[in-house]
Amino acid sequence: MRWFENVGRFVFGTECLGCGGVAERLDPWLCPDCIKELERESKAGVSPGGDAYSLFPMRPLTRRLVHALKYGGIPGMATYLVRHSSAVRGGFIGEELSMFPKPLYFVPVPLHRARLRERGYNQAEKIASALAVVVGGRVCRWLRRKTFVVSQTKLSKEARERNVSDAFECALPKELPVRGTVVVVDDVFTTGATTSACIAAFGHDFPLPIKVCTLIYDEPASVTADYVADCRMEWNL
Numbered sequence: 001m002r003w004f005e006n007v008g009r010f011v012f013g014t015e016c017l018g019c020g021g022v023a024e025r026l027d028p029w030l031c032p033d034c035i036k037e038l039e040r041e042s043k044a045g046v047s048p049g050g051d052a053y054s055l056f057p058m059r060p061l062t063r064r065l066v067h068a069l070k071y072g073g074i075p076g077m078a079t080y081l082v083r084h085s086s087a088v089r090g091g092f093i094g095e096e097l098s099m100f101p102k103p104l105y106f107v108p109v110p111l112h113r114a115r116l117r118e119r120g121y122n123q124a125e126k127i128a129s130a131l132a133v134v135v136g137g138r139v140c141r142w143l144r145r146k147t148f149v150v151s152q153t154k155l156s157k158e159a160r161e162r163n164v165s166d167a168f169e170c171a172l173p174k175e176l177p178v179r180g181t182v183v184v185v186d187d188v189f190t191t192g193a194t195t196s197a198c199i200a201a202f203g204h205d206f207p208l209p210i211k212v213c214t215l216i217y218d219e220p221a222s223v224t225a226d227y228v229a230d231c232r233m234e235w236n237l
């Protein structure tokens with residue numbers, strides 16, 4: 001019977017991707033409580049600082065949703081998260097982006113070809129498209145990946161930096177725009193090594209300002225906080 005229930009939930013889409021609870025009405029992946037929580041998280045205004053902005057902090061809920069975007073085959077999650085980001089819609093990120101020289105060129109961090117084949121889409125490109133629609137701007141594939149990069153998650157901070165520092169090269173159009181702002185877009189900002197390597201690829205004499213925008217900021221303390229929150233959730237079951 002159990003598998004039957006699960007198939008039913010899957011078919012009718014009643015299982016919330018955030019809390020796993022069964023809700024009568026989902027929108028389309030989250031129950032009303034999780035949507036509220038998502039909007040609250042985005043208001044927290046946790047960002048890496050400098051020229052980098054993140055729409056959400058890494059929390060148990062946002063971790064599950066970005067996991068669904070990257071590994072669950074749900075590319076539509078990118079638009080969903082951007083649209084539910086109060087930081088973008090009327091919040092501090094929306095305000096900051098509106099002050100940069102226009103137009104905004106959203107440049108996704110490229111995926112390696114092998115991973116793109118396996119996943120079928122580049123999640124950073126999906127986020128960039130959603131930002132371009134919501135904030136206004138264009139998506140530009142101005143970066144290319146040079147070398148294969150082994151999975152970042154298993155490496156130390158130093159090893160990650162070495163691993164990605166020379167991973168990208170620029171693929172700019174012949175006629176470079178004379179004004180505007182480049183916004184490098186990625187899914188998760190952890191150490192900043194990936195986006196720094198992207199900025200470095202543009203070179204010192206690149207004439208336009210470059211900013212960074214990621215969906216999630218995995219701030220150094222959140223790993224412990226998530227672990228605690230996950231344990232608490234298990235106790236509540």
Ligand SMILES: [Zn+2]
Pocket residue numbers: 016017018019020021030031032033034
């Ligand atoms: Zn929920």
